Amino acid sequence: MEKAIYKPIVTGNLIDNQGCAIDLGKTIAAYIEGLPSRxxxxxxxxxxxxxxxQxxxxxxxxxxxxxxxEEELKLDVARLLTDHARNNTLILEWKGYIDNNTLYFLTHHHGKKIDLSAIGFEYKQTYEV
Structure with a gap:
């Protein structure tokens, strides 16, 4: 397996050493950039x-x-979230919305979506600060 040097992009402070906030976009982009081959x-x-x-x-x-x-990554996002939410609390921070138990990224008509009904996620209303 190829070894790549990476450092997770952690934003905010550690939460009582029980967790953290991770900027997935920047972290994954830095990881991919460090790979010797795609x-x-x-x-x-x-x-x-x-x-x-983990x-x-x-x-x-x-x-x-x-x-x-991203289509190139071919990730099963619903499964990935479900697997890691079994024993952890996951909080998604995104610019999108939920309608009829479907999480939309970008817009309702042109964005990607995830059906939350089979995942067991609980929707909490949030507000911009």
Missing amino acids: SRLALKVKDFVDKLL SAGHLIVLRNPGVLL
Whole structure:
């Protein structure tokens, strides 16, 4: 396996050493940039994200998660979130909205979407600060 040097882009402070906030877009982009080859990119990124989330603690704020929906990465985002939400609290921070238990990135008509009904996520209303 190729070894790439990376440092997760952590924003904010650690939360009582129980978790952290990670800018997925910047972190994954830095990881990909450090790879010597793009062969088997989807598998490499999936393994990277799994290890990143496993080491992040029990409370994980995921910022800029839209990168997970990039077609080139071929990630099953619903499964990835479900797998890591079993034993951890995941908080997604994104510019999008939820309608009829479907999470939309970008816009309702032109964006990517994830059906939350099978995942078991709980929607909490949030407000801009």
